[in-house]
Amino acid sequence: MIEYQVHQSELIEELALVDLKPLMTWVAEDYQVSGRLSIAVLSDPEIREINNRYLGHDYETDCISFDLSDQEDL
Numbered sequence: 818m819i820e821y822q823v824h825q826s827e828l829i830e831e832l833a834l835v836d837l838k839p840l841m842t843w844v845a846e847d848y849q850v851s852g853r854l855s856i857a858v859l860s861d862p863e864i865r866e867i868n869n870r871y872l873g874h875d876y877e878t879d880c881i882s883f884d885l886s887d888q889e890d891l
């Protein structure tokens with residue numbers, strides 16, 4: 818069973834969650850994910866800051882993924 822969680826930045830246009838559910842379902846099935854699948858939809862400056870902070874890349878990117886499966890607080 819998958820729990821879906823979507824965070825959307827206040828700095829971008831609002832998206833309908835129904836538009837993301839088919840994608841999230843496909844990803845969960847394709848990668849055999851169980852538990853929680855979280856997506857954050859961010860502005861370019863926000864994704865650049867995350868990319869720089871966690872990966873040391875000072876540029877925008879379309880997607881960043883983090884495997885949190887070994888985290889105890891999930």
